[in-house]
Amino acid sequence: MPARDALSVVFAALADPTRRAILTHLQQGPSTAGDVAAPFAMSRSAISQHLKVLEDAGLIERTVTAQWRTCVLRTEPLDEVATWVDSHRRLWDERFDLLDERLRQLRERQGEAP
Incomplete structure (x- = not known):
């Protein structure tokens, strides 16, 4: 193993x-x-x-x-977990923000209200 x-x-x-x-x-x-x-x-x-x-x-x-x-x-190992989760959360948040922006743009092109 x-x-x-x-x-x-x-x-x-x-x-x-x-x-x-x-x-x-x-x-x-x-x-x-x-x-x-x-x-x-x-x-x-x-x-x-x-x-x-x-x-x-x-x-x-x-x-x-x-x-x-x-x-x-x-608590030290939990601090390491929190650091790892926080770094990934920032990445996920950025990706969701980009997705939200892209969806807003698609709606505007289709004439939908935001």
Whole structure:
């Protein structure tokens, strides 16, 4: 399997609704793995797998202190996603503006009101 770039790994992690819900929970602050798992009707093993995917994507950091495993949100990968989306949004907006202008010109040629 070819190596995937960091942006692809983040998008793949964000593709799952459970993982997005975990990130939303972690916006409130650091949580233990048990607190993260509490609202979900799935095994701790399944939650652990989701946490592993998020950690591999750099979206969370897990620390172990004595018997406590704490999860902390990391926003840097989300900043990279936002930068990528913004750059593409500008391109898409420009193309839609050009399309709007072209449609306006076609309507004017056909005698339609704008």
